[in-house]
Amino acid sequence: MVAFDDLYGGTKSMFEEVLVERLGIDIDFVDARDPGNVEEAVNPDTHLLFMETPTNPLMKLCDIRAIAEIADTYDALLAVDNTFMSPYFQKPMELGADVVVASTTKYLNGHSDSIGGVLVLDDEELYDDLAYLQQIGMGNMLSPFDAYQVLRGTRTLAARMEQHESNAQQIADWLAEHDQVTQVYYPGLEQHPQHDLAREQMNGFGGMLSFEIAGGMDAAETFLTSLDMIPLAVSLGGVESLIEHPASMTHSDVPREVREATGITDSLIRVSVGVEDVDDLIEDLQQGFQAME
Numbered sequence: 001m002v003a004f005d006d007l008y009g010g011t012k013s014m015f016e017e018v019l020v021e022r023l024g025i026d027i028d029f030v031d032a033r034d035p036g037n038v039e040e041a042v043n044p045d046t047h048l049l050f051m052e053t054p055t056n057p058l059m060k061l062c063d064i065r066a067i068a069e070i071a072d073t074y075d076a077l078l079a080v081d082n083t084f085m086s087p088y089f090q091k092p093m094e095l096g097a098d099v100v101v102a103s104t105t106k107y108l109n110g111h112s113d114s115i116g117g118v119l120v121l122d123d124e125e126l127y128d129d130l131a132y133l134q135q136i137g138m139g140n141m142l143s144p145f146d147a148y149q150v151l152r153g154t155r156t157l158a159a160r161m162e163q164h165e166s167n168a169q170q171i172a173d174w175l176a177e178h179d180q181v182t183q184v185y186y187p188g189l190e191q192h193p194q195h196d197l198a199r200e201q202m203n204g205f206g207g208m209l210s211f212e213i214a215g216g217m218d219a220a221e222t223f224l225t226s227l228d229m230i231p232l233a234v235s236l237g238g239v240e241s242l243i244e245h246p247a248s249m250t251h252s253d254v255p256r257e258v259r260e261a262t263g264i265t266d267s268l269i270r271v272s273v274g275v276e277d278v279d280d281l282i283e284d285l286q287q288g289f290q291a292m293e
Contacts, residue, residue: 001048002041004062005029006055006262009251011081015050032062033194039070046074052081053090054198057210057246057270058263059185061194064201068096077126083107083237088161089204098123104142104150106237107207110160114149116142160239160275164207167281168273174282175211180289182267183212208236210246210270217266219292220245224269226291229276229284236272241281243271 003015012029019025028041032051042049049071053062064080071078079099080092086107092100102108104116119134121127134140142150165188172186187198188205198205213219224232224245233242234249244250247266251259259265273281 001025001027001050002038002046003027003029003050004032004052004055004060006031006058006060007050007052008056008081008083009246009254011052013253032067033060035063035066035070038062038067042070042074042076044074046076049076049078050081051078052084053092054084054187054206054208056084056208057185057250057268059187059192059208059210061187061197061201063197064092064095064097068098071098072096084208085202085204085206086157086161086237088157089165089206090202093120093122095201098126103237104146105235107161107164108153108157108237109150110153110156110238111149112235112238112240114142114146114153116146116150161204161207163275164273165204167275167278168207168209168271169205170278171271171273171281171285172209175209175285178289180214180292181211182214185210207273208270209273210268212265212267213269213289213292215267215292217248220267220269222292223288226288227284228287229280230271236270238272239275241272241274241276243269246270 015027020027030037030041032038049067051062051067054060068078077098079101080097081101082090082092083103083106098121100120102118104118105114119130169188172184172189175181175184176189186192186209187195213223224243230241230243234244235242246264246268247259251264
């Protein structure tokens with residue numbers, strides 16, 4: 001396998017601790033922002049390319065179309081984790097991906113009351129293989145009630161995603177001008193290094209953003225524990241805003257040296273921007289900054 005080096009912490013831990021250590025699968029982790037790095041890592045024994053775009057939590061993008069061409073050249077499959085964008089803002093299969101992975105727990109459900117995941121593909125033979133493995137081999141199936149909850153959520157997906165994006169863009173713009181913020185990661189900002197690619201392969205910029213505050217772990221703890229409206233929690237994609245500290249929460253299982261090499265520092269904070277009144281959200285964030293003074 002070849003995989004993006006900046007993946008959700010749980011995905012990366014599963015790859016390294018299960019696929020590599022227990023199943024003996026070779027995985028090369030590369031900075032997939034440059035398709036050339038992906039092509040350099042691929043060889044005739046490569047069966048799967050696994051990408052996440054934008055990545056969690058640094059909002060890095062990879063060129064799906066370019067990497068799909070690399071996969072086709074080597075007769076490998078390209079799987080793309082599309083959780084952050086949902087099918088409303090990004091359609092990887094239209095760009096050449098073979099399999100789309102998404103956590104239905106997040107935007108597809110949208111109400112933080114269901115747990116599940118989905119694989120989307122249009123290859124009948126591969127579908128039959130994966131369906132057998134999921135349903136019979138491992139039993140990874142949604143309960144009927146969870147399926148009902150996700151179905152309910154998809155009915156409001158368009159309206160929710162528009163509000164998530166509108167709020168996130170306004171908050172990103174505000175954070176970018178804040179004197180206690182050193183960096184904002186949001187593909188909707190023109191200063192994002194891959195803004196042009198985001199405009200090309202996405203239909204919007206989503207509701208996820210991350211930012212660096214001035215200070216380290218202590219400053220981050222002060223900021224996060226001073227908020228009243230935005231809960232400290234690791235999930236995302238629900239109608240309510242959530243905030244978290246990747247280094248000590250979602251990516252705590254990733255060794256420090258690996259985290260820091262990919263840019264996940266102690267001063268990095270991730271926000272899943274909800275659909276609340278944006279002025280209320282900004283006021284709450286400002287309260288956290290004031291506590292740091």
